[in-house]
Amino acid sequence: MSTVDLVPLIDEGLGNSAYLVDLGDGRALVVDVSLDLRATQQAARRRGLTVAFAADTHLHADFVSGARQLSATEGTRVLASAAGHREFRHTGLHDEDEVDLGGLRLRALATPGHTHEHLSFLLLDGDQPVGVFTGGSLLVDSAARTDLISPERTEPLARQQYASLRRLAGLPDEVTVWPTHGAGSFCSAPPGAQRTSTIGAQKATNPLLQAEDEDAFVAALTGSLGSFPDYFLRLAEVNRRGPAVLDTDPAPAGLDVARVRALLAEGAHVVDVRLVPEFAAGHIPGALSIPLRPVFASWLGWLADPERPLIVVRGDEQDPAEIAWQATKIGFDNIVGELRGGMDAWTADEQDITATRLVRAEEINQQNVLDVRQVPEFAAGHVPGSTHVELGSLTDHAESLPRAPTVVMCGHGERAMGAASVLERAGHRDLSVLEGGPDDWAQVTGRPLEHGV
The missing domain is CATH 3.40.250.10 (Rhodanese-like domain)
Structure with a gap:
């Protein structure tokens, strides 16, 4: 089987992978790169490559695309779905369109679902399919969420996602799957998943590909959707219009x-x-x-x-x-x-400051306990009697929460301190933050955690 010289560029924070492909002639293809191009440029320089092509699988909601920046500063040719109606220079591709990369070819496969204009890109060496960049369509053991456009589009897009995954599952088993969204992404990748796979492995292990029929698939996919940041609702349009081109690296004055x-x-x-x-x-x-x-x-x-x-x-x-x-x-x-x-x-300068008390698990007594983790984390085990509000929605609930002595907790302390700062800004006082999480409480007290929501 043909091998491709590919470098994954992993953003651990956003849970995403971009990819740089060495085309073997001093040029490179990049797929789904963000505006933070530091890792991309470092990888290209290390190999002596010029980024000739930048492909975007969809209008990204979780990061600003770097494709336009590459086009403006390096003359990179941008490849993207014609159905995305981007307002900057690019090559608009339709289903089954192909681009000659010089020895390798890139074939566009319409795979709507995560977004209406989503494309996957099948990489071919001659007529042999090597791998497929699946973006937010087929993920490792999952598929990306379909609720980022509007509530009324969620189910129709989920049904399109069903058809798209089955189209991809029809590729040869040995084809490598290179998704964009991975563990840690709010676009529905399961925690702990591998970042790449093969079509054959996904047919064997991906629960969504095991769904009995389309209705079962839709119920499974839409039933697993968690919350996501508000900026997801803005960035797709930013990426469609074209992000502003940076003249210099950003730096705070x-x-x-x-x-x-x-x-x-x-x-x-x-x-x-x-x-x-x-x-x-x-x-x-x-x-x-x-x-x-x-x-x-x-x-x-x-x-x-x-x-x-x-x-x-x-x-x-x-x-x-x-x-x-x-x-x-x-x-x-x-x-x-x-x-x-x-x-x-x-x-x-003798300006006012505020302090927030840190407490250990054994110091929790009669205070209210506010747990700000995500719903699945809370359901997996929490301090009995604790109140649950996800950190992302806490601003909307700050006024309704009791103004009583409260211990804020998460898994380790970072999100809890963020929550305490949100509450302090809303006028809450007598707050403290737990150093650690529910497991620490259970170990210290010897009491079991409560499960469910």
Whole structure:
């Protein structure tokens, strides 16, 4: 069987994979790359490649596509569905259209479902199919969600997804499956799944391909849909119109204390990206806690207001470029700067600070317990009697929650501190954050966790 020199470019935070394919003549194809092109460009430079083609399987909702940026800065030819009606230069492809990559060929396969204009791309060496880039259609042991367009389109798209998966299942068993969405994606990839597979393996293991009929498939797919960040509803249109081309790498400007205070008075918000213990020890009143880690972009997009200017507070060791790129790749171009000198500068200027108490599992007594994990996590085991509100929807419920001593918890503490910061901004007081999660509580108390919702 033919082999292809392919480099997966994994975004652990968003749970996605892009792919760079060495075409063997100094050129490369990339598939589903985000606007944060650092890994793509590094991989291409390391191999001495020019990115000649950039294919997008669909109008992405969870990140800003990097295809237009590559087209504008490197002359890359963009390949995408004609049904997407993109408003920038690209080659619009229809079902069964082929593109000669120079030795290899790329065949477009219409696979609607995740989106109405979704294409999978079958990579062929001569007439031999080697692998298929399935985007948000066939995933490893799953299929991507169909509810990102509108509620009334969810079921019709799920029925199209059924047909699309069966079309892909008709490819030869040895064909490699290269999905975009993987473990950690809010587009419905199951946790812990491998990121690639084969058609034969998926026919044997993917429960959605085992569905008895179309109705059973639709019930299984739509019944497993969890929540997702609001920015998912905006980015597809950004990607259709064409993201703005960056002239320089994003970087937050340094702001002194006086300027930060002035911006806050005008309605700006602070996003504090420091580690949980540092935020707990002291932070600017009203600051939103989103620790800088791989999933930073998702929670920024879920919790921060895209219409308000954002000011970053970070630790000395944290990379401002990483913060800026994570925001940029989800379309958050409203970071106006960072507090120069961090919290040391703020306290040196004798400005007010707020602290949030950290507690251990054995310190939970008569307080309310608020669990902010996702529904499946909560159902798998939680402290008996705890209240459950997902962090992503907490802003909408903050006013209705009791203003009583409350311990906020998640799995490790990062989301719980984010939740506490949301509640503090809404006027809640006497909050504390659990260091750890429900398993720590069960171990310390010797009591069983409660299951279900």
